[in-house]
Amino acid sequence: MGTELPSLFDRSTVETVAHEHGTDAGSLAETLATHQQSVERLPGVENIVYEWRKQYENPLVARTGSAYYLVVPQAIWTEFAEALDLEAEVLDAVIETHRRVVATACNVASSPPEGQAYIALDRTL
Numbered sequence: 001m002g003t004e005l006p007s008l009f010d011r012s013t014v015e016t017v018a019h020e021h022g023t024d025a026g027s028l029a030e031t032l033a034t035h036q037q038s039v040e041r042l043p044g045v046e047n048i049v050y051e052w053r054k055q056y057e058n059p060l061v062a063r064t065g066s067a068y069y070l071v072v073p074q075a076i077w078t079e080f081a082e083a084l085d086l087e088a089e090v091l092d093a094v095i096e097t098h099r100r101v102v103a104t105a106c107n108v109a110s111s112p113p114e115g116q117a118y119i120a121l122d123r124t125l
Contacts, residue, residue, distance in 0.1 A: 005029045006036045006122040008067045013100050021093035028093050035080060035094065040125045049121065061118070062106045068121045069102045071112050076119065 005011065009032055018025035039045055049068050052059045061069040081091045095117055102118035103110045112118050 005033055006125065008101060008105075008120050008122050009097060010101075013104075014097060017093050017097045017100065021089055021096065023089055023093050028090065028097065031084070031086065031090055031094055032097060035084060036122050036125055038080075038084060039121055045121045045123055045125070061102060061108055064105075064123075066122065066124050067105070068123060069106050070119050070121070071102075071108075071116050072119055074115055074117045077117050 005014065009029070011029070014029050014032065015025040018028040021028075039048055043051070045068065049060065049070065052070065052072055056072060059070045059072050061071055063069070077091060077095055080086070086094065098120050099111065099118045101120040102108065105120070108118075
């Protein structure tokens with residue numbers, strides 16, 4: 001695997017989700033890392049969170065020194081999937097990994113509200 005998994009993703013969670021979704025754990029880890037890097041490149045984590053905070057109602061669930069935890073419209077993942085050319089199974093695994101990370105790290109429901117999705121963004125890249 002050429003891209004390192006960001007620290008906000010626990011390797012055992014990635015392996016579990018990959019197994020549950022019938023995908024390779026290494027590929028899922030690489031996709032998670034590529035997604036984080038793509039956010040950092042364009043427009044940057046701080047900038048995208050700022051834009052989402054202006055555009056959506058209360059998207060910020062929590063912020064730490066190393067990560068943002070957000071709840072955003074599900075359509076955000078559709079945009080990421082198109083930009084990264086993700087197949088449906090891989091996208092589902094990526095979304096599930098983010099859901100577990102946010103639900104574990106924050107005092108929120110295990111599933112986001114209807115039409116919403118959780119997303120965790122690494123602030124240390």
